Amino acid sequence: MAKIVGGVTTSHIPAIGNAIANELFEDPYWKPFFDGYPKARDWLAEVKPDVAIVVYNDHGLNFFLDKMPTFSIGAAPEYQNKDEGWGLKPLPPYPGDPELSWHIIESLVNDEFDICSCQEMAVDHGFTVPMALLWPDQTQRPVRTIPVAVNTVQHPLPTPARCLKLGEAIGRAVASYPKDLKVVVLGTGGLSHQLDGERAGFINKDFDLMCLEKIVDEPEALAKYSIHDLVRLAGAQGAELILWLIMRGALGRKVSKIHSNYHIPISNTGAGLLVLESAA
Amino acid sequence: MTAPHEPIPGTTIFDGRMAMKGYPLNKMCYSFNEAAARQEFLADEDAYCAKFGLTEEQKTAIKERNALALLAAGGNIYYLAKFIGMLGLNVQDIGAQQTGMTVEEFKAKLKAAGN
Numbered sequence: 294m295a296k297i298v299g300g301v302t303t304s305h306i307p308a309i310g311n312a313i314a315n316e317l318f319e320d321p322y323w324k325p326f327f328d329g330y331p332k333a334r335d336w337l338a339e340v341k342p343d344v345a346i347v348v349y350n351d352h353g354l355n356f357f358l359d360k361m362p363t364f365s366i367g368a369a370p371e372y373q374n375k376d377e378g379w380g381l382k383p384l385p386p387y388p389g390d391p392e393l394s395w396h397i398i399e400s401l402v403n404d405e406f407d408i409c410s411c412q413e414m415a416v417d418h419g420f421t422v423p424m425a426l427l428w429p430d431q432t433q434r435p436v437r438t439i440p441v442a443v444n445t446v447q448h449p450l451p452t453p454a455r456c457l458k459l460g461e462a463i464g465r466a467v468a469s470y471p472k473d474l475k476v477v478v479l480g481t482g483g484l485s486h487q488l489d490g491e492r493a494g495f496i497n498k499d500f501d502l503m504c505l506e507k508i509v510d511e512p513e514a515l516a517k518y519s520i521h522d523l524v525r526l527a528g529a530q531g532a533e534l535i536l537w538l539i540m541r542g543a544l545g546r547k548v549s550k551i552h553s554n555y556h557i558p559i560s561n562t563g564a565g566l567l568v569l570e571s572a573a
Numbered sequence: 574m575t576a577p578h579e580p581i582p583g584t585t586i587f588d589g590r591m592a593m594k595g596y597p598l599n600k601m602c603y604s605f606n607e608a609a610a611r612q613e614f615l616a617d618e619d620a621y622c623a624k625f626g627l628t629e630e631q632k633t634a635i636k637e638r639n640a641l642a643l644l645a646a647g648g649n650i651y652y653l654a655k656f657i658g659m660l661g662l663n664v665q666d667i668g669a670q671q672t673g674m675t676v677e678e679f680k681a682k683l684k685a686a687g688n
Contacts, residue, residue, distance in 0.1 A: 358649075378655030378659060447649070449588070489653075494679055521578040529650070556687070557687030
């Protein structure tokens with residue numbers, strides 16, 4: 294049977310992609326951020342997942358406002374990035390696992406989550422930056438991927454409570470898959486940041502640190518917030534915390550914290566990293 | 574419709590009302606995902622704006638590279654980011670513009686949030 298072995302949450306800021314491209318790992322601005330990642334990679338090397346379910350938000354690459362699905366799941370044999378408007382280089386494609394994708398989609402719909410299934414899906418920095426942080430060698434694709442895109446562009450966004458439940462349903466879906474596979478779930482984005490308006494540059498360190506603590510053993514406490522609460526407390530784009538809650542829900546009740554890191558600022562963001570292992 | 578929430582100062586919630594208002598502007602910015610579209614815009618901005626049916630308010634905001642005016646005209650930050658990126662600007666440049674600071678002051682404000 295397939296099993297979720299754990300999860301990683303990480304920021305997915307485009308500037309990180311530029312810093313990786315320019316190898317700024319020892320640069321004083323970037324070092325405290327990049328230094329958080331070797332331990333996450335060590336954990337992945339130890340557990341050797343076969344598949345990564347990557348929960349992220351599309352930032353206007355694959356989806357436009359003509360059709361804005363709340364929850365979308367990729368069911369493609371592979372996924373490619375694009376230049377996103379600022380000339381990003383094409384990366385080697387990320388292999389998918391369409392059989393597991395369809396199993397998850399069927400299981401979720403049966404579980405009363407109505408999903409937009411995508412046989413073609415361009416993946417943006419929300420997906421590619423976390424993958425590059427966790428599996429830096431772009432010539433190797435050691436895991437198959439299943440993108441889960443969540444609308445954080447156009448309100449109404451799905452509530453934190455709904456997202457935690459979606460994660461739980463993803464956990465049930467994976468657990469019912471008959472093949473022996475190890476699955477890791479990535480929750481990307483966050484933590485507090487706001488790009489737009491006179492409030493641009495808003496960061497809330499206390500709130501971020503509280504989230505990093507509560508999400509381990511009390512994710513329900515975070516699921517009580519409304520989206521409006523998250524915008525107020527974590528900034529307009531801090532609402533990406535809902536992506537972390539999907540990851541957390543998928544891991545089951547008991548988890549152990551392997552590693553965490555938090556650094557301000559990376560670009561306009563409080564950047565958080567967390568590695569959680571599911572109970573055996 | 575649910576009851577309106579308490580407004581958050583300096584923050585516009587991009588909801589259905591704003592999504593309708595900003596539709597042509599965001600559609601134009603979405604087109605900038607393609608390099609050919611960016612070249613077409615840069616070759617003749619007015620014609621490209623007209624092609625997407627931008628309102629006068631939106632055309633002016635594009636012409637003036639004014640982030641707050643683009644947001645007020647219904648622009649969504651994720652689509653606007655493609656316009657901003659095309660101009661060679663980043664989120665700190667735009668953050669500074671929106672908050673009336675220099676870029677250095679804006680960066681210092683971000684750094685101070687970590688103290």
